[in-house]
Amino acid sequence: MQIASLPYLDEHTTLVAAGVDDVWRGLGETLDRSFSRPSMAGYARLVRSADRSASGPRPLAEGSTFPGFRVAAAIPGRELVLRGSHRFSSYALIFRLEPVGPGRSRLSAESRAVFPGPAGAFYRRLVIGTGGHVAGMRRLLSAVRHRSEG
Template identity: 55%
Template sequence: MSSLPFVDEHVVVVEVGVEELWQRLLVRVERALSRGGGAWYARLVGAEPLRVGGPRPLAVGSAFPGFRVARVVPGKELALEGGHRFSAAYSLVFRIDELADGRCRLRAETRAAFPGAAGRVYRLLVISSGGHALGMRRMLAGYRRP
């Protein structure tokens, strides 16, 4: 996954400790990416996987529309991967850094390969347009709320 080209990283500081943020991450990342718009979008672009499966709470092998869990380091990192008809592969890695005063930094790093003409058009429409960044900032802002 780290060999994929870097797309972007988004960061938010959350006023909770590591344990609480980790629990939020396990529940909310799946909810955000597999319900409503996320599930619809996964079907639209032909993402793999398309179905919910594997263990819960999220662990290596868990799947939901557009993503499968590739790595879990409790309290530190949740790495997701997937692919669709415009991307050979992509990854979304969430990392938690403990800060002073019981706060945490949540980072979300995206990497992806967009081969061919269709991939270049997709990158232009979704990444270069700012749509991906807007979605990621919106998702991360939700972690500030209980």
């Protein structure tokens, strides 16, 4: 399934007191650290994610993986597109960076996903309906901001 055909879920944005190059580095490091934990690898196996381990080039580039995600596109300092799938969903996270002034950047994270069948609908209620996805995205963007500004 093409990323553009996945239904839009939401978008979260944060302003970062750092240039886009620092935010790009912080984004890659935060994603690797957050998603390469043993608990994430276990979860990826449990839901039968297509990608279950970290592999490929670092810093992140097209083809790099970590549990639950594969880098579909990487334009350093501008855009990072992640895609993934498991037995309950096909999904994408699209991170966009833009300079907003000297030493300041805007980082946005757009989420897209489809949840097919009754099991997918139940999974959607668990992840989206409980607010877990929103909390996770806010926490992730906050971590990127802190790492990039530090």
